[in-house]
Amino acid sequence: MSEYLLLIFNDEAAAASAAPAVGTAMLEEHVKFQQKHADALRGGNALQPTATATTIRSGSDGGSTVTDGAFAETKEALGGYYLVEAADLDQALAIAKDVPRDDGGAVEVRPIRVFS
């Protein structure tokens, strides 16, 4: 078995301006997803919007700077993740297809690296 991180990307601005009922419906979708794939799920969380993010960068002098905001400013932002266990990529992709997402949203599937 291998582990995969499913990274959920969505349009934050659209989500923020959506009616409250949309957010509630999305939450219900996630509860359904979590029930359906309970056996495979190893963890997961929703993230606060990128407006709350703080980024630390290492400078050339060995020091670091702290800046307000996300590492990369993109329209589609990382909004949450699931950690799943799957036999292979095909199984992980099948689970990822079920992850609830906004129209135009995306789920990136990344294998977890194992050090041996």
Added chain:
Amino acid sequence: MEGAGADPSVVAAVADAHRGEWAFVLAATVRVTADLDLAEECAQHAYAQALTNWGAAGIPDRPGAWLTTVARRQAIDLLRREATFQRALPLLIEPEPVPTDEGSPVVDDRLRLIFTCCHPALSVDAQVALTLRLLCGLSTSEVARSFLVSEPTMAARITRAKKKIASAHIPYRTPTARELPERTASVLHVVHLVFTTGHTAPAGAELVRHDLVRRALDLARMLRVLLPDDPEVIGLLALIILTGARDPGRLAEDGRLVLLSDQDRTRWNRAAISEGVDLARQALLGRPPSRFALMAAIAAVHDEAPTWDDTDWAQIVSLYDALVRIWPSPVVALNRAVAVGLAEGPAVGLSALDALSDEPQLAGYPYLASSRADFLRRMGSVEEARVAYGEALALTDNLVERDFLQGRLRELDG
């Protein structure tokens, strides 16, 4: 491959076995190595052994089985000798099904290899490269030449793809029945791409890259053996055979492109046409008819027409109508518009073509401009035809096609 001093009949037999059995030998060896690179190394070793052994011992009755035995033995030896081959990232190999009394179908390892190479999690470029490399046994430099990229670029592409297969755990297995249609479509797309790239090379001095066309045909025949009941597979095989059957008429003696309308049809390969038409009929039995079955049927109508003028254009238009419904691509719409013009006259065709002029996908496509030019020429609009030929010329880098378009321009001047 080293062949110095070897008996020519042995060299020929090894070359035959390389073309015909490479995928079989490699796929069976992957089962032992759980590693694509090591399996390739062992398969290459087996072919080298064949060159030195077959002369004295005679060419075996079943070269594929002989080569597989040698390759697998080499793999086992290497794995025993070197603990380093206990790879950190072995391929996830689907166990060989235990023969049960239910008579579970025997799955050829080649099928696992095909579905691994053409996995949709790999880029299409990588799928094509892996397919030519692992299933057809082409060297990296041959694959690079086929796609007009440098050898280091192609080597990097292949290495990256193999690395992803291992680290993302793309399994070495056949898809489940539910996944099969989508996964087969991805395999057929790759084979079709190899064929179209070979049939009209996008750039270069040759119109047809016969090596790629032949590889595509080999792959399609292999798929037909491995997935015998899939109408889409039969359709693609039929399409490749029926299109290839016209190749002897496509080039004039001096290497110039001859349009379908002007080809000497006595030069077409009749045996291939009859095989292809048979297959196209079988493919059309699938319901609803698949993309490749319809494309094969269109090719069959052309192949069976005694002359250009006697072509059943109404039939071709109706096949394109069906094709546009299931495969609404701008290129298909373009071909349909051309057929409409041939069925109903150049003015009708021109307006069908002009309806497609805003299609962004056709913006860089030389055939839209050259088809417009052709209808304009036939309507006697010389000036507009000249402009359209010029546009087409600006869009193609294939020297044979460029030569053809320049010839048309000269005719307009004359």
